[in-house]
Amino acid sequence: MISVVQISSYDLEKMQAAVDRNFQLLGLDERIPREGKVTIKPNLLMKRRPEDGTTTHPALVEAIVRHLQGLGVSKITIADSPGGPYTRLALEGIYRASGMEEVARRTGAELNYDFGTVHVPHPDGTVCKAFDLITPIAEADFVISACKLKSHCMTGLSGGVKNLFGCIPGLTKPEFHWRYPAEKDFCGMLTDLCETVKPGITFVDAVVSMEGDGPSSGELRETGMTLCGENPFELDLLLTKVIGRSPEEIPLVDCARERGLCPASAEEITLCGDALKVFSDFKMPKSRTVDFISSIPRPLRGICQPLIQQFLTPRPKVILSRCVGCGKCAESCPAHAIAIVEKKACIDRSKCIRCYCCHEMCPIHAIEVKRSRLLKL
Ligand code: SF4
Ligand code: SF4
Structure with missing residues (x-):
């Protein structure tokens, strides 16, 4: 089941009411371990201000922290490993710019500065059978993922599952792109990662989302909702409906469907709360506007893929x-x-x-x- 709460701004009081309502609609308070360590994992991709729409808005994170504190949880950590180096200097700048430093100052929640990792086996993984996770995620008793709804150049959608890529430390993340260059394998790895992290609750900041060339160079779109659920795969399936796409178009969601981790169709998901808003004209990244591979018969795809990739x-x-x-x-x-x-990237x-x-x-x-000239003929 997924809860939907419509909300028109990041006003703190309204956000608190929205978060409290999400918890209440799904009866989530009982799931929270009062004595344990709870880690909130926002999307802090890079050093950006909340109004840039690249990172999870601090109002959502603050409202989650305050709800947990209201339940009596005292050990709350905000943690992410953004893109780039995973160092104190880099994190300090990102926490400050994204508004997380202010959330921590006002609420008393801890900002993560533990740069250790824990090797976590995942023997049932289909693509990847173990991950080195950042310590505050690996050692948490309960993880709450607080993602941002964005389009994504590679995976089509940045939602609940993609947010967890930030549980992999710093510059280890590019290594995963190298190990799994094919889209299907990369999405398979992210699915394994999500099953390893097992977030207990996922919130989606879909108040202002990012469309077009996301996850960092897109345009802002007012979508006016927070969504919440216990199954991040199901949430991502619902987000494909929000952005007016079919699950087949979003490889990450397609992978979860194939593995039976979410229903086949968003229509099978039970919703509660307010009406779901759908944006059928939500813009996708230029990188995802053409899909030749799926129109080629499967036996020929292996031969054609390198040529398509190249040209x-x-x-x-x-x-x-x-x-x-x-x-x-x-x-x-x-x-x-x-x-x-000569001071230019090449x-x-x-x-x-x-x-x-x-x-x-x-x-x-x-x-x-940039799209190929051949596609413009
Ligand atoms: S140059 Fe190519 S391989 Fe390197 S980061 Fe950019 S898209 Fe990826
Ligand atoms: S070197 Fe140029 S292209 Fe690369 S990140 Fe810096 S500004 Fe961007």
């Missing part, structure tokens, strides 16, 4: 007039395809695996996703 898959392109040569794209490139030459196309991490991590939108 037709949208590719990252540096906007030289904007690039300041900071190197953040090179740092996050799993294929080591980017060099900084992409070696022959090495690029089209993961779009560079596009995601460039702080000033200096990398665009």
